[in-house]
Amino acid sequence: MTELLAISPAALAPAQLELWAWLSDETQRQILLPALAAGLPVIIMCAVLSVLVVIKRLAFVGQGVAHSAFGGVGVAAMFAAITGVSWAAQGSAFELGIVVIFCILAAIGMSSVSDRKAVQVDTGIGLFLVASMALGALLVEAARSVASSRGHPVGARSWESVLFGSIMTANWSDAILAAGAALVVLLAVFIIRRPLLFYISDETSARAFGVPTGAMRVALMIMLAIATVVAMRLTGVVLSSALLILPGAAALKVSRRVVPVVLLAVSLGVAALIVGVGVSLQFNWSAGPCVVLALTLFFIAGAIGHRVVAIRTPPPEDTPATPTPIAS
Amino acid sequence: MNAPAVQITRTSFTYPGERIAALSQVSLTVEPGQRLGILGPNGGGKSTLLKLILGLLPVQSGSVQVLGMEPAAARRAGLIGYVAQRADLELGAPLSVRQVVQLAAAWRLSPFSMIPSGIRQRVERALAITEALPFAERPIGDLSGGQLQRALIARALACEPKLLVLDEPTVGIDAPGQVQFAKLLSDLHAKLGLTILTVSHDLRAIAAGSDAVACLAQRLHFHASPQGLTPRVLAELFSHDIAGIAGLPGSLEGTHIHAHGPGEPCSDPAHSHTHATTSVTLTTPRGQADGTISGRAEQ
Numbered sequence: 001m002t003e004l005l006a007i008s009p010a011a012l013a014p015a016q017l018e019l020w021a022w023l024s025d026e027t028q029r030q031i032l033l034p035a036l037a038a039g040l041p042v043i044i045m046c047a048v049l050s051v052l053v054v055i056k057r058l059a060f061v062g063q064g065v066a067h068s069a070f071g072g073v074g075v076a077a078m079f080a081a082i083t084g085v086s087w088a089a090q091g092s093a094f095e096l097g098i099v100v101i102f103c104i105l106a107a108i109g110m111s112s113v114s115d116r117k118a119v120q121v122d123t124g125i126g127l128f129l130v131a132s133m134a135l136g137a138l139l140v141e142a143a144r145s146v147a148s149s150r151g152h153p154v155g156a157r158s159w160e161s162v163l164f165g166s167i168m169t170a171n172w173s174d175a176i177l178a179a180g181a182a183l184v185v186l187l188a189v190f191i192i193r194r195p196l197l198f199y200i201s202d203e204t205s206a207r208a209f210g211v212p213t214g215a216m217r218v219a220l221m222i223m224l225a226i227a228t229v230v231a232m233r234l235t236g237v238v239l240s241s242a243l244l245i246l247p248g249a250a251a252l253k254v255s256r257r258v259v260p261v262v263l264l265a266v267s268l269g270v271a272a273l274i275v276g277v278g279v280s281l282q283f284n285w286s287a288g289p290c291v292v293l294a295l296t297l298f299f300i301a302g303a304i305g306h307r308v309v310a311i312r313t314p315p316p317e318d319t320p321a322t323p324t325p326i327a328s
Numbered sequence: 329m330n331a332p333a334v335q336i337t338r339t340s341f342t343y344p345g346e347r348i349a350a351l352s353q354v355s356l357t358v359e360p361g362q363r364l365g366i367l368g369p370n371g372g373g374k375s376t377l378l379k380l381i382l383g384l385l386p387v388q389s390g391s392v393q394v395l396g397m398e399p400a401a402a403r404r405a406g407l408i409g410y411v412a413q414r415a416d417l418e419l420g421a422p423l424s425v426r427q428v429v430q431l432a433a434a435w436r437l438s439p440f441s442m443i444p445s446g447i448r449q450r451v452e453r454a455l456a457i458t459e460a461l462p463f464a465e466r467p468i469g470d471l472s473g474g475q476l477q478r479a480l481i482a483r484a485l486a487c488e489p490k491l492l493v494l495d496e497p498t499v500g501i502d503a504p505g506q507v508q509f510a511k512l513l514s515d516l517h518a519k520l521g522l523t524i525l526t527v528s529h530d531l532r533a534i535a536a537g538s539d540a541v542a543c544l545a546q547r548l549h550f551h552a553s554p555q556g557l558t559p560r561v562l563a564e565l566f567s568h569d570i571a572g573i574a575g576l577p578g579s580l581e582g583t584h585i586h587a588h589g590p591g592e593p594c595s596d597p598a599h600s601h602t603h604a605t606t607s608v609t610l611t612t613p614r615g616q617a618d619g620t621i622s623g624r625a626e627q
Binding site for chain 2: 190
C-alpha cells in the first residue's frame, strides 16, 4: 500500500508504456480490451451517481447497498446448489439478477427504516449491512456443502472475487452487460434530472412543491443497486462503494456548477480507470484497488486545491441596499 | 366574496404511535392579504400545523382549507409558496441561486424540453423582487444568511403563489439581516398583495412581519391583533421553553409588553409615533442590556 501511494508521475510513465505494450499485443489485447470496455461504462455510471450520493450524503447508504450484495450472492449460490441448473451458476445473468433484486430490497429497506425514524439512520443502514454480510457468508458456506452432498458442481464464488472483483477477467458479455446497465441508469438520470436534483438539494421543500420524493428516493436506490452490482465485477463489494463516492467528492471540491461537476467526475473516473489498470499491469497488482487508490489521490489533490482557494477567497457578506437600523 | 386564505376548523392531529396530540382542537382563519405570525415553543405543534396547511399530513379531524381548496390541491396548483428552514437545504449542492429558483418553477417540464421563456421570465421577476439578482449566479453554498433567505423566497415566488408560508425564516440571520428581511416581506406584501404566514419561535421574527399573531402550544392560546398579547399568554406558551424567545432572560416576572398593529399609533408615550409594521416590545426589569426584545421594523 505504501509503495502504491508513493508512486510518482515518473513511475506512472512506464505504466502507461506497459498499457500500450498490452494493447499492441493481440493476445493481451483480447484480455485488456474487454476489461476496459466493461470498466468504462461502469465508471461513467458510478461517477454520475457519485455526484448525487455526495450531495445527498448517501455515502453510508452506498456502503450498505454494496455490502448487501453478499446476501444476494449467498441466495443465488444456494439456489444453484439445490437445483444444480447451469443457468444459475456463478457469473450468470441469473446470479446478477438475484443480487440486483437483493440490493434493491435492502436499499429500500434501509431507506424506509431511516425514514420512519424508528432507529437512527446509521443504525438502520449498519443493521442491513452486517445482516446481509452474515446471511451471505452462511448461505455460501451452506451452498458448498449442499452442492457436494447432491453431487452438483460447487458454483459459489470465491470470497476474494466478491470482495475485490477481477476486472481483468471480464469478457465481452460483461462489457455488453455493463454498457446496457449504464445506458439504462444514465437515461433514467437524464429523464428525471429536474425533480431528482430538486429532491437531492432540498428534500423538504421539494416535497412541499409537489415533487414525488418517495418515488425519487426509490429510483435513486434502484440506480445505486444496479451500479453497485455491476461495479462489483470491477472492484468487488468492498471497493465498489468507493466508485459511488470518490469521483463526485473530488469534483465537488473543484467546481460548484452542476454540469462541470458531472463532467469532471466522469473525467476523473475515466482517468482513474486508465491509471489504475496501467499501474496494475505494470506491478501485477489487482486492478480494482489501483483504480480506487487513483481516485483517492484525485480527491486529496482536489481537497488541497479547494483549501488553498478557500483561504484566498473572502467570506460572503450581506450587502444591504438600504440599511435600516433596528428600532429601539 | 373571497374564500379565506386559510381556514382551519377544530383540527386535531396525533402522530401514529404517540399518545399526546401534537395539535388539539385548533381553529384559525387567515384572511386574504393578511400577515399572520404563528408563535410557539419548540414542539408546540407549529410544524404540524404547517404540514397540514401544505397538505403534507392527512387531516384527522375537523377541516383544513386553503384558498377554498383541499391543501394538497392548492399546493399542486402552485398556490402555496413555501420557504423551508435553511437547515433543510443541502448547501453543498452545485447549484446557483438562479438554478435553485428555476428548479422549483420547471421541475414538472418534460425531460426533453428546454425551459420556456415564460418560466425564465417568472424566475427573473422573482429574483428581481427579492433583490436577489446581484448574486443570482453565485452557488447557494456561498451566500450569507440573509442572501440565502432572499433566494429561498425567490424560489417560493417563482410559482406565483397566493399564499406564502415561511418556516422559522430568521434562524441564522444576524440582527441587521432580520431588519432587512422584515422590510422585504413588507415590500412583497405591498407589491404582490400576498397572504403571508410566518411560523417561528422567535418573537422578533413574528413581530416584525405580522399584523396578526396566533400563539400555539398544542392548542391555540391566542389569536388576534398583537395588542392582546400579554406576558401571561407568553408565560403560558413558553413556561417550559423560556429560552425559546430569543434574547429573553429566564423569567418573565415584571415584564412589560407593548404591542400594536401596523399603522396604529403607540399608546406608550415613549413610542409616540406610528409604525408601518407590527411592533411588540418586551421590557424586563433588568432593562435592555439584559435582554429587552424589540421586534419592530420601522419604515
